[in-house]
Amino acid sequence: MPTDELISVAQAMVAKGRGILAADESSPTIKKRFDSINVESTEENRRSYRGLLFDTPGFEKHVSGVIMFDETLRQKAADGTPFPDLLTSKGVVPGIKVDKGAKPLAGFPDEKITEGLDGLRDRLKEYYDLGARFTKWRAVITIGHTIPTGFCIDANAHALARFAALSQEAGLVPIVEPEVLMDGSHTIERCEKVTEITLNHVFFQLMAHRVLLEGMVLKPNMVISGKDCDVQAGVHDVAEATVRCFRRSVPASVPGIVFLSGGQSAKLATQNLNAMNAMGDHPWELSFSYGRALQEEALRAWAGKSSNIAKAQKAFYHRAECVGAARYGKYTDAMEAA
Numbered sequence: 170m171p172t173d174e175l176i177s178v179a180q181a182m183v184a185k186g187r188g189i190l191a192a193d194e195s196s197p198t199i200k201k202r203f204d205s206i207n208v209e210s211t212e213e214n215r216r217s218y219r220g221l222l223f224d225t226p227g228f229e230k231h232v233s234g235v236i237m238f239d240e241t242l243r244q245k246a247a248d249g250t251p252f253p254d255l256l257t258s259k260g261v262v263p264g265i266k267v268d269k270g271a272k273p274l275a276g277f278p279d280e281k282i283t284e285g286l287d288g289l290r291d292r293l294k295e296y297y298d299l300g301a302r303f304t305k306w307r308a309v310i311t312i313g314h315t316i317p318t319g320f321c322i323d324a325n326a327h328a329l330a331r332f333a334a335l336s337q338e339a340g341l342v343p344i345v346e347p348e349v350l351m352d353g354s355h356t357i358e359r360c361e362k363v364t365e366i367t368l369n370h371v372f373f374q375l376m377a378h379r380v381l382l383e384g385m386v387l388k389p390n391m392v393i394s395g396k397d398c399d400v401q402a403g404v405h406d407v408a409e410a411t412v413r414c415f416r417r418s419v420p421a422s423v424p425g426i427v428f429l430s431g432g433q434s435a436k437l438a439t440q441n442l443n444a445m446n447a448m449g450d451h452p453w454e455l456s457f458s459y460g461r462a463l464q465e466e467a468l469r470a471w472a473g474k475s476s477n478i479a480k481a482q483k484a485f486y487h488r489a490e491c492v493g494a495a496r497y498g499k500y501t502d503a504m505e506a507a
């Protein structure tokens with residue numbers, strides 16, 4: 170296993186002031202995003218949209234890596250440069266989502282298990298050859314009256330660990346993503362407990378599978394109130410609960426924690442990350458790997474028109490700059506207006 174390369178790539182992914190752009194929407198998900206702006210999800214439209222993000226002047230100041238979908242990793246910019254080469258030339262690490270999605274877990278109503286392990290070793294080799302240097306696998310944990318079950322947490326933790334071990338074997342840094350969903354009316358306290366238990370199981374399995382913790386990155390949810398909970402915890406409480414939860418369950422040898430935005434607005438996802446970093450030093454870098462929160466303003470500004478590309482790039486750069494400032498705890502409301 171090329172240990173030094175794994176460690177240096179993982180550290181580059183969580184470099185100070187920068188974070189990760191999750192642009193790895195699967196075909197059904199990107200269709201949903203395009204439907205919201207009345208744009209048809211054709212291969213060319215998907216290529217143009219991703220191309221405008223990757224070509225945004227200066228975005229690499231705030232973005233250390235990009236997670237792509239299989240199709241995108243094989244696509245090219247307008248001048249014919251393959252996307253992984255374009256990103257690498259800007260000092261941005263190209264990555265790839267390798268799971269095949271969360272499917273219903275047989276026998277466990279309303280719970281999911283992520284598929285995609287069969288044949289993964291061969292796919293990883295090809296992704297490395299195409300220029301990817303990191304991978305991502307998302308597991309989904311749902312909170313409900315009687316769920317999550319311990320069985321569902323264990324099954325997903327096991328799959329995450331197998332994915333992580335295979336990725337490192339192939340020289341790719343795994344982003345391990347156990348997402349406790351914000352859907353539901355649960356309190357922030359319940360989210361904290363479920364997130365803590367989930368992370369404990371995930372790290373038990375990662376160690377059992379002999380995964381090098383220094384050569385991986387964790388991508389979790391923040392600890393927040395359920396979307397439909399009557400009492401919504403504020404930014405300060407979210408930051409305190411999230412940091413407390415991770416101190417209890419994430420080894421200090423993990424170089425960085427890159428949060429997903431999970432349906433939080435762009436502004437709230439920025440404020441929450443900022444509050445955590447404003448608390449002072451932590452054992453790991455606290456960073457971002459946002460999909461919706463980094464893209465929603467750019468997507469709306471673009472609206473599928475090439476005449477809007479500059480406007481969309483400006484919106485994307487602005488959000489990346491705000492979240493980049495949140496990496497230092499230096500984001501302010503005034504930056505929103507700028």
Ligand code: 13P
Binds near residue numbers: 431
């Ligand atoms: P969101 O930030 O939109 O939750 O997406 C991140 C991601 O990659 C989910 O797998």
